[in-house]
Amino acid sequence: MSGPQREQVPVTARALAWERRRRALAGFWREYARNRAGLFGLVGLSVFVVLAVAAPLFVDPGELSVTGAPGRAHQPPSLAYPLGTDTFGRSVLDLVVWGARISLTVGFLATAMSVALGTLIGIVAGHFGGWTSAVLMRVTDWFLVLPPLVLAVALAAVMTRSTLTIIIAIGVTVWPATARLVRAQTLAVEARPYIERAWALGAGHAHVMRRHVLPNVMPVVLAQTTLLVATSIIAESTLAFLGLGDPSTISWGGILQDARNAGAVSSGIWWYMVPPGLAIALVALSFTLCGRALEGVLNPKLRERR
Amino acid sequence: MxxxxxxxxxxxxxxxxxxxxxxxxxxxxxxxxxxxxxxxxxxxxxxxxxxxxxxxxxxxxxxxxxxxxxxxxxxxxxxxxxxxxxxxxxxxxxxxxxxxxxxxxxxxxxxxSLNPRHTVYDAVAEGLRIHEGHTADERDRVAAALSRSGLRPPERFFLSYPHELSGGQRQRVVIAGALVLxxxxxxxxxxxxxxxxxxxxxxxxxxxxxxxxxxxxxxxxxxxxxxxxxxxxxxxxxxxxxxxxxxxxxEVLASPRHPYTRALLSVLPESGADSPVILSGEPPDPTRVPAGCRFHARCQVLGSGQADAAGVAGRCRSEDPGVLSGGTATQVACHWANA
The missing domain is CATH 3.40.50.300 (P-loop containing nucleotide triphosphate hydrolases)
Incomplete structure (x- = not known):
């Protein structure tokens, strides 16, 4: 019966809000840290992000141009070039490190775009129901049944060649799953009595959606986001590999495409193909591990099965 | 009394x-x-x-x-x-x-009726924020509403989540959330x-x-x-x-006049009724409201023939006793009781 004991209580409403957030974050981290795979994912992710951000410190962009290449073509790994060189004599290690910048950027931005779109459409469809829901969900279904790669290829082919195009092409194609998920969760939340209480308090649509539905949908969205980043990075690599990327930028998919064009497979130049491929796999794996761990933290029902 | x-x-x-x-x-x-x-x-x-x-x-x-x-x-x-x-x-x-x-x-x-992701403070302040936005005295008003609802000292509950409270405390939070306005x-x-x-x-x-x-x-x-x-x-x-x-x-509970009220009261152990009235017949179904008095199919007064004796049984079956008007007067919608 006795209320929870609290050490000290902040004085203002703002301080209260921050204190609440701090406690929530601390609790969240405690739960997350118990998942070892999730920690591995987080470490892997941090390594890639740090590498991508710090790349200009140890890679000279000039050496990444075809004309300014420092080495000879197809040199096997050596001390000077730990992962060998490519057709133009560029260091493959430098290319992979530099490529992380584009791959991660595209992955994050495309995911942000699709998650924002999916969450908005899902919440609106779930909240208003009726005709709004019917129309939005038919549009969602339409995007869902289109093969995403074909749609992305079509979009990338129609629009100008640029990284932004790739981001839009991926963002537009991967949102429907999020929208469906969010709509389902919204429907579940809206059936709760606290929504009724909010209406009775005089809340409007915006208040119900923002203060009640969104926070309760966020866990699903967050877990979905990390899983989507992996998908987006792979999609970016695929598009680049198919030659639809921006030819002037270096990305992992683009390196793979160059390697294939150079006949790396038949001539056994493994150091040209394996590193970018491995990088894609590792980043995707890291994000997936993080996503799974997040899911476990945010959805306690999954926790025991870990 | x-x-x-x-x-x-x-x-x-x-x-x-x-x-x-x-x-x-x-x-x-x-x-x-x-x-x-x-x-x-x-x-x-x-x-x-x-x-x-x-x-x-x-x-x-x-x-x-x-x-x-x-x-x-x-x-x-x-x-x-x-x-x-x-x-x-x-x-x-x-x-x-x-x-x-x-x-x-x-x-x-x-x-x-409390959002599990909102703290007690947020739950109580919700109404205030809907109607007035963030006000300077928000914290004081939330504290006042909480303590008026019997949650004292209110500061101790600000950062609690509903799942950390007992059922009675939660209901007090809900009441405080209503009172704060x-x-x-x-x-x-x-x-x-x-x-x-x-x-x-x-x-x-x-x-x-x-x-x-x-x-x-x-x-x-x-x-x-x-x-x-x-x-x-x-x-x-x-x-x-x-x-x-x-x-x-x-009047309604000490000297009930409607057979339904009597039946409800008779099953209370402390009512002092001789024997509890068990209502027979099918339970009420709002999709099929009976003609006449809506209670007549289960009415113990009609069933036992008392209504017949008072000469209102026919009206019970065919005539709607009508809607009771508002106001503070004692009223009953029953042909037998009004006869």
């Missing part, structure tokens, strides 16, 4: 316009397939005056909750109207918002049904104290006659979408 009488005096100026009233209120839900529409509320006139606590009593499924929701504007009446201080309720987004600042709802299930009327739908006996008394005491301190009016929906007896000034007994007996709680 004496306590009740005193309370009646406290609520004396009752001849004025009722604060909240239902006027010929009908709420029907469309049926699916071949089932007819369900007349959950089927013609109700009910007044709640300032400073008065009215209990709405009835068995499950008789339309109590629907009536409460309709009074809050959460359910649109199919006919009739809800009036607040004599003005009919308008259902636009803006007038509803203004209205819901002055009339508050307390739901049955305190665990469900300083409403004139509280509609409480089974406010203590999910709480254990020790906590019930506290919550009821709280409602009575608030009435005395703030002049709050309340409509308490309940299936518990003992609760109605303890807390209410007036009681309205509802059966199948209609109020069948209404009046001061002493």
């Amino acid at each position: 004496t306590a009740n009488a005193e309370r009646m005096d406290a609520a004396a100026p009752a001849a004025l316009t009722p604060v909240l009233s239902a006027e010929g209120l009908h709420v029907a839900f469309k049926g699916r397939g071949r089932r007819g529409s369900a007349r959950a509320v089927d013609g109700v006139d009910l007044d709640v005056h300032a400073g008065e606590i009215v209990a709405l009593v009835g068995e499950s499924g008789c339309g109590k909750t629907t009536l409460a929701r309709a009074l809050l504007g959460l359910e649109r009446p199919t006919a009739g109207r809800v009036a607040f201080e004599g003005e009919p309720l308008r259902y636009g987004m803006r007038p509803l918002k203004t209205y819901r600042r002055r009339v508050q709802l307390v739901l049955q299930d305190p665990s469900g 300083e409403p004139e009327v509280i509609v409480a739908d089974e406010p203590v049904a999910s709480l254990d006996a020790s906590v019930r008394g506290e919550i009821l005491g709280l409602l009575l104290r608030l009435r005395d301190e703030l002049g709050l009016s309340a409509l308490v929906v309940t299936h518990d006659l003992g609760l109605a007896w303890n807390i209410a000034d007036r009681a309205a007994v509802m059966y199948l979408g209609r109020v069948v007996e209404v009046g001061p709680v002493e």
Whole structure:
């Protein structure tokens, strides 16, 4: 019966809000840290992000141009070039490190775009129901049944060649799953009595959606986001590999495409193909591990099965 | 009994316009397939005056909750109207918002009616933020509402989440969330049904104290006659979408006139009735309201032939006793009792 004991209580409403957030974050981290795979994912992710951000410190962009290449073509790994060189004599290690910048950027931005779109459409469809829901969900279904790669290829082919195009092409194609998920969760939340209480308090649509539905949908969205980043990075690599990327930028998919064009497979130049491929796999794996761990933290029902 | 009488005096100026009233209120839900529409509320006139606590009593499924929701504007009446201080309720987004600042709802299930992701502070401040945005004195008002609801010291509860509280504490948080807006009327739908006996008394005491301190009016929906007896000034007994007996709680519950009220009271152990009346016949179904008196199929007075003796049996079967009007008078919708 006795209320929870609290050490000290902040004085203002703002301080209260921050204190609440701090406690929530601390609790969240405690739960997350118990998942070892999730920690591995987080470490892997941090390594890639740090590498991508710090790349200009140890890679000279000039050496990444075809004309300014420092080495000879197809040199096997050596001390000077730990992962060998490519057709133009560029260091493959430098290319992979530099490529992380584009791959991660595209992955994050495309995911942000699709998650924002999916969450908005899902919440609106779930909240208003009726005709709004019917129309939005038919549009969602339409995007869902289109093969995403074909749609992305079509979009990338129609629009100008640029990284932004790739981001839009991926963002537009991967949102429907999020929208469906969010709509389902919204429907579940809206059936709760606290929504009724909010209406009775005089809340409007915006208040119900923002203060009640969104926070309760966020866990699903967050877990979905990390899983989507992996998908987006792979999609970016695929598009680049198919030659639809921006030819002037270096990305992992683009390196793979160059390697294939150079006949790396038949001539056994493994150091040209394996590193970018491995990088894609590792980043995707890291994000997936993080996503799974997040899911476990945010959805306690999954926790025991870990 | 004496306590009740005193309370009646406290609520004396009752001849004025009722604060909240239902006027010929009908709420029907469309049926699916071949089932007819369900007349959950089927013609109700009910007044709640300032400073008065009215209990709405009835068995499950008789339309109590629907009536409460309709009074809050959460359910649109199919006919009739809800009036607040004599003005009919308008259902636009803006007038509803203004209205819901002055009339508050307390739901049955305190665990469900608090968002698990909101702290106690956020839950209580929600109404304030909806109506006034973030105000400078928000913290003080939340603290005042919490302590008035019996959660003291309020600061200790600010950062608690609903799952860290007991059922009684949660219900207090819900009540505090309603009180923080300083409403004139509280509609409480089974406010203590999910709480254990020790906590019930506290919550009821709280409602009575608030009435005395703030002049709050309340409509308490309940299936518990003992609760109605303890807390209410007036009681309205509802059966199948209609109020069948209404009046001061002493009259309705101590000398009930409607056979349904008698049956409800006879099964209470402390009622002193010779033998409990077990209602026979099919349970009421709002999609098929019987002709004549809606209670006649289960009525023990009609079944035992007393109605026949009084010469009203024919009317019981064919003639609707009609809708009881609002106001504070004792009324009963029964041919036999009125004969």
